[in-house]
Amino acid sequence: MIEEARASDSRNTAKDLADCSCYIVHPECVEAARSAAIEPRLLAALGELFKVFSDATRLRILGALSVGELCVCDIGAVLGMTQSAVSHQLAVLRAAGLVAYRREGKTVYYRLADDHVTTLLKMGKEHASERARGEA
Amino acid sequence: MIEEARASDSRNTAKDLADCSCYIVHPECVEAARSAAIEPRLLAALGELFKVFSDATRLRILGALSVGELCVCDIGAVLGMTQSAVSHQLAVLRAAGLVAYRREGKTVYYRLADDHVTTLLKMGKEHASERARGEA
């Protein structure tokens, strides 16, 4: 459909649809892309999800938890970080639903919330390492 | 292995390994998690990758491009954004290797770089929408 729109080369010299400073070149393509737009609610959730994954400290925490359940103190030791810093990031991960926890006395054990987390991590790793290989 | 380490309940009351303010509770678990740590180089790349995905504008651009190739001007029209703003974000996406482009006269057409992008987007969407459903 996009192809046909381009093929007909329907140029629209008016600026009717654009907040953009230039002319709309392919109105049909624009319309198609617009109607396929991600809903604002999902868009926000998606952004939040990836944002949580975008921090090195949080990635390291997730990586550590992928080996198995750990308490806050252990995580701090693994990363060589303050308990406070770890706890703050755990709060972020908790809010995003990426980790679950379980209290046992004074100790709180954290674990990955579900398989989605592992999968996203793995997929990201694959892409990142392929990229790195391609650039080198 | 983690299980056994926990089962033996080997508490280490010394603070030898920890920059953390508290005692290391499960040294074996810590050691296991440490040896499974993501290499710094991959970690950085991974963080960068997800960071690029974490912005709503960039996600919308990627979403638009998932329908088909678009020129900068079209993208601006789809998002209702300035050409400058779009171009800046395209530069970020380009640097991350998430989009490819092709010049045709004055016009530059952008497209998704490879299937990894589509896959990551789809996976993120699935997780995000499942989460949203669970919270509602």
Next chain:
DNA sequence: TGAACATATGAACAAACGAACATATATAGA
């Protein structure tokens, strides 16, 4: 070559973010 258009880039500013420090909550044991 010069004007018009499409895109890219530089600089500046406000908003968002993570680290660090201090402090609060919660649980166990005496």
Next chain:
DNA sequence: TCTATATATGTTCGTTTGTTCATATGTTCA
């Protein structure tokens, strides 16, 4: 209840990030 330990949270601060405005590069056509 008082103390010690484990974790959580509030706040401040330096840095990063996205947008905007202005300008530069690059391409076509006359």
